[in-house]
Amino acid sequence: MSTTKEFNYLKALIEHRLDTYFEVDNSGQPSEIPDFKDWQLHIPKNIKTQKLTTLERTVLLLALCPHIQSNLLDSIIQNKLQSTGDFPQLGGVRGKNFRGFLPTGETVLFLTAGDDFEKTKEVHQIFDADHFFAQNHILWLEEAPDGEPKMSGRIILSQEYVELFLMGKASKPVFSMKFPAQIIETEMTWNDLVLHENTLSQIQELQTWVTHGNTLLHDWGMYKKLKPGYRALFHGPPGTGKTLTASLLGKYTGRDVYKIDLSMVVSKFIGETEKNLANLLAKAEKTENILFFDEADALFGKRTNVRDAHDKYANQEVSYLLQRIESYKGLVILASNLKSNIDDAFVRRFQSIIHFPLPKASERLLLWQKAFPSKVRLHQDVDLPNIAQRYDLSGAEIMNIVQYACLCTLNEGKKTIYNESVIEGIQREYQKGGRVIR
Incomplete structure (x- = not known):
C-alpha cells in the first residue's frame, strides 16, 4: 500500500515540509495530490461527489494513514528527525495500544x-x-484537555469510514452498549402479511420512499425543500403485524432493520440517554438502515409539566430526541400500542401515521388459512370460517394457537389437527389477556 499514488503524495509532502523547515537543500516540489480516480483506496460515494479541495483530501490521507499504512508516518519522521530529536511543531501523539505516530490538528497546520x-x-x-x-x-x-489548544487534539476517523476506504463496505454494527440494536429478519413474504387495505396502502408508500427517496432528494433536487429521512408511526394493539411489517420493508428494499433495545438507551443519568442515542444514530446512518423503536412510548412519550429539575431534564431529553430523529437520513419507525402515548411534537413530524387495527373476521379467516403448515391436514370438525367469525384474535395470537395445536398433534404422533386442540389453544390465549370465551 505504501507505493500507491495517494500515500506517495503524502510521503513527499511531509519530507518536503520538513526539509523546508530545516533549510535542507531540496529544490523539488511535491507533486499535486492525485485525483480520487487514481487512488487505490475505495472512495465512498458521498465523498467522491463532494469535490474536496487539496487540503481536505490531505487531511483525509493523514487520518487514514495510521489505519492503512501504520508505519509510514513514523518511518518518514524518524528518518528526517534522527539528528534533531523531538519536534513539537509537528504535533502528533501516541496511543494507548498503538504506539505509532497519530496526527493531530497541529500536524495538519504544520504540513499545510x-x-x-x-x-x-x-x-x-x-x-x-x-x-x-x-x-x-x-x-x-x-x-483537547481543558486549557489546551483545540488543534492539539488527535484526528479521529470514523471506523465505518476506515472500512469503507479499505474494503469498499462497512461491516454491520455489533450489538453492544455503544450500539444497543439488533437486526431483525423474517422468512415470511408480503403474501403472508394480512393487513387492512388502508394499512397496506400506506406501507407500500413507505416501501416506495425507501426505494426512491434518494432519487427524489438528489436527482430531482428536492433536498433543498425536504428534510432528509422519513419518519413513520405504527400504532395499534400488540400482535397486529407492526414488527413483521418493519422486517418485510427491510427485506424487500435491501436494508437492514435494527430493532432498538430501549432498556440500553434510556438512562436515569442526565445526558446519558441523548449520548446513547447519538452514538447509535451515528453508526446506523452510514448505510441509511431502517431503525425500529418498538414500544417507543418509553423514549418518545409525552412531555410533562415542569414540577422539578427531573421534569425539566426529561423534557429537554425529549426535545433532543425530536431534533436528532429528524436529522436521520434513513427510515425511522416508531411503534406504539396507543398513538395518544406519543408526544404531540413527534406526531406532527411523522410523514406517515399508520394504524394497525385488530383484524376483522374476513382478515382473521385469511390468517387462519395461511397459518397451518402444509404437511398437516385439518379434521373436518375444524370450522375455520366459524372460528374466525366467533373469536376476536390478533395475528400473533392466531400463530400461538396454531403452534399449540401443531405441538399437540406431534405429541400424539399424528398429522391431523382436531378442533379440540384449536379450541384449547384459543382458551389459553384468552386467559393470557384476562378474557373469557362466551
Whole structure:
C-alpha cells in the first residue's frame, strides 16, 4: 500500500515540509495530490461527489494513514528527525495500544499552513461542526484537555469510514452498549402479511420512499425543500403485524432493520440517554438502515409539566430526541400500542401515521388459512370460517394457537389437527389477556 499514488503524495509532502523547515537543500516540489480516480483506496460515494479541495483530501490521507499504512508516518519522521530529536511543531501523539505516530490538528497546520494565517483559518474550518466531515461523522478532532489548544487534539476517523476506504463496505454494527440494536429478519413474504387495505396502502408508500427517496432528494433536487429521512408511526394493539411489517420493508428494499433495545438507551443519568442515542444514530446512518423503536412510548412519550429539575431534564431529553430523529437520513419507525402515548411534537413530524387495527373476521379467516403448515391436514370438525367469525384474535395470537395445536398433534404422533386442540389453544390465549370465551 505504501507505493500507491495517494500515500506517495503524502510521503513527499511531509519530507518536503520538513526539509523546508530545516533549510535542507531540496529544490523539488511535491507533486499535486492525485485525483480520487487514481487512488487505490475505495472512495465512498458521498465523498467522491463532494469535490474536496487539496487540503481536505490531505487531511483525509493523514487520518487514514495510521489505519492503512501504520508505519509510514513514523518511518518518514524518524528518518528526517534522527539528528534533531523531538519536534513539537509537528504535533502528533501516541496511543494507548498503538504506539505509532497519530496526527493531530497541529500536524495538519504544520504540513499545510506553516506561518500562512489564511491557510491556518482554512485548516480550522475543516474541523468545524458545520463542515462536511463533521456533519457526516467522517472525521473530527478529539477534544483537547481543558486549557489546551483545540488543534492539539488527535484526528479521529470514523471506523465505518476506515472500512469503507479499505474494503469498499462497512461491516454491520455489533450489538453492544455503544450500539444497543439488533437486526431483525423474517422468512415470511408480503403474501403472508394480512393487513387492512388502508394499512397496506400506506406501507407500500413507505416501501416506495425507501426505494426512491434518494432519487427524489438528489436527482430531482428536492433536498433543498425536504428534510432528509422519513419518519413513520405504527400504532395499534400488540400482535397486529407492526414488527413483521418493519422486517418485510427491510427485506424487500435491501436494508437492514435494527430493532432498538430501549432498556440500553434510556438512562436515569442526565445526558446519558441523548449520548446513547447519538452514538447509535451515528453508526446506523452510514448505510441509511431502517431503525425500529418498538414500544417507543418509553423514549418518545409525552412531555410533562415542569414540577422539578427531573421534569425539566426529561423534557429537554425529549426535545433532543425530536431534533436528532429528524436529522436521520434513513427510515425511522416508531411503534406504539396507543398513538395518544406519543408526544404531540413527534406526531406532527411523522410523514406517515399508520394504524394497525385488530383484524376483522374476513382478515382473521385469511390468517387462519395461511397459518397451518402444509404437511398437516385439518379434521373436518375444524370450522375455520366459524372460528374466525366467533373469536376476536390478533395475528400473533392466531400463530400461538396454531403452534399449540401443531405441538399437540406431534405429541400424539399424528398429522391431523382436531378442533379440540384449536379450541384449547384459543382458551389459553384468552386467559393470557384476562378474557373469557362466551
